[in-house]
Amino acid sequence: MSWREGYIAVDWGSTNRRAYSVDAEGRVVAKLEDTKGVLSVGPGGFDRAAAEILEALGDRTMLIAGMAGSNRGWREAPYVDCPADAQALAQAICWVEAGRVGIVPGVCQRGPGADVMRGEEVQALGAVAAGLVPGDGLICHPGTHAKWIAMRGGRIDAFRTMMTGELFAVLRDHSILSAQLAGEVAPDESFAAGVADALGGADLLASLFGIRARHLLGGGRNDAGYASGLLIGSDVRTALAGRAPGAPVALVGAPALCALYSAALGQAGMVGKVIDGEAAFLAGIRRITEFL
Missing domain, CATH: 3.30.420.300 (2-keto-3-deoxy-galactonokinase, substrate binding domain)
Structure with a gap:
């Protein structure tokens, strides 16, 4: 056949x-x-x-x-x-x-x-x-290991993998922050605060321990959301380095994760566009x- x-x-x-x-x-x-x-x-x-x-x-x-x-x-x-x-x-x-x-x-x-x-x-x-993505577009696959793929002339020109999801899972399940990271993660104010800190150049390792310190001192934010925002914000900041703001970024993945990345991209001045992974x-x- x-x-x-x-x-x-x-x-x-x-x-x-x-x-x-x-x-x-x-x-x-x-x-x-x-x-x-x-x-x-x-x-x-x-x-x-x-x-x-x-x-x-x-x-x-x-x-x-x-x-x-x-x-x-x-x-x-x-x-x-x-x-x-x-x-x-x-x-x-x-x-x-x-x-x-x-x-x-x-x-x-x-x-x-x-x-x-x-x-x-x-x-x-x-x-x-x-035709879901332009031939010179940027594609992000959020997940355990997030992939950022740069297309040029319709070809895969370069890509980068970030251990974003896996690092969050390790922190949630096997770190001193486990109890603080048990909550739900959504694109809320706590998540946005984490993204803003990451995009602003905050030190990732120090900011993560800051979650523990704020908890001991009576902080009231959604720590899981903030930690996720820190990690995804760091991911986005690295991936977008040197790129002009305003360009669309195609997102392929689970709806909940794409929503988080879309929110983070928006804070970075970009536009996240979710595309159909099965169709692609x-x-x-x-x-x-x-x-x-």
Whole structure:
């Protein structure tokens, strides 16, 4: 079967798996979504896990992106160096079954700013292909490890990963601040105060301990919101360094996280624009298949 006749697109992450049966016109005609992420598949279990997708969606050509191509996944797909476009990814696909079942490689940059990603590259290229993001736009993927992807001429030109979400989780669960960070986080006054301090150049480490000090001295703010604002504000300040204010930044991720980043971007003089991650992923896979 030719890729132009339709295919299965799989977004296979660490904890979740989403597979889409796509027809010749690019329409999703069936979908499989479950929690059988890469980390839940035991040794030697990937052949069977992939067969489950084909049984559910039909025996078709299949292109897989995400952590299935990592050293913890089905087959390790080597990284493609930046700058990277859909054609470069297509040429470096790791074929499990020649011409029929392939894994999209991740993208890396080497040198002092060494970084890697798997999965976000498909969404970034798809967002441009679908017209959701300009060819020279900036895309942010909030999450455990937030990704900031700079597009230039429709290609992934450079990117940076921030351990924002993971650091907040460590502080909340395993630090002296645990009791203070148990509350809900929303784009409220406490969050805005944290963002403002971070954007203003406040020392992150000292400001974090200040949460403890204010608590002991009877402070009344939402400490979880303030800490989140500090971290996300620091994230945003670093990512936007050298960029002119006012430009839109595309946000791809969970709605609650995107709302926080959008608020922080607004305080930094930028405009956060939430885009459909699923649509971007599907457009990215479709663009890659055009070179197969």
